[in-house]
Amino acid sequence: MNVETATRDVLLGATLRQIAAEYRAGLIESFGFRPDEVTPETFHDETAKFMRQLARHLGDRHAGDARVGHALQEWLAFCSDYEPWDALLSGFEVDGREALLRRGKVLFPSTLTTHWDDR
Numbered sequence: 001m002n003v004e005t006a007t008r009d010v011l012l013g014a015t016l017r018q019i020a021a022e023y024r025a026g027l028i029e030s031f032g033f034r035p036d037e038v039t040p041e042t043f044h045d046e047t048a049k050f051m052r053q054l055a056r057h058l059g060d061r062h063a064g065d066a067r068v069g070h071a072l073q074e075w076l077a078f079c080s081d082y083e084p085w086d087a088l089l090s091g092f093e094v095d096g097r098e099a100l101l102r103r104g105k106v107l108f109p110s111t112l113t114t115h116w117d118d119r
Contacts (some may be wrong), residue, residue: 001019001022001023001026001050003050003053003054003057006019006023006050006054007054007057007058007061007062010054010058010067010068010071011062011065011067011068013067014071015071015074015075016051016054016055016071016072016074016075016078016079016084017074017075017078019051019054020047020050020051023047023050023051024042024043024044024046024047027043027046027047028042028043048081051075051079051081051084052081052082052083052084053083055072055075055081055083055084055086055087056083056086056087058071058072058087059072059083059086059087059088059090059091060087063087063090063091063092064091064092064093066092068092069088069091069092069093069094072084072087072088072092073088073092073094073100076088076100080107082107082108082112085100085104085107085108086112086116088100089101089104089113089116090115090116101113101116101117104116
């Protein structure tokens with residue numbers, strides 16, 4: 001799976017959790033791991049990196065698209081990486097924005113979040 005394929009899937013209604021699971025499963029399969037060799041940490045870092053790239057791409061290329069905003073907002077419940085937070089709060093109108101802003105500002109230094117107030 002690549003960013004373009006994942007983006008298409010999000011636009012068709014896939015959640016970012018589904019995308020992450022599919023990406024990780026693809027890595028496991030491509031490396032030929034047996035089920036007994038796989039742990040929760042297997043390809044965790046690689047999957048997290050891909051999801052950060054995807055979030056950045058979605059924010060840059062699909063800002064304002066409600067489908068993308070919804071997917072990003074759901075992802076925040078499972079992720080505390082800066083990229084999805086920034087993509088969502090920089091490019092989307094979301095319900096509960098004030099609560100998200102407060103939480104995001106606790107998670108990330110103010111130099112990374114000041115532009116979120118401009119929306």
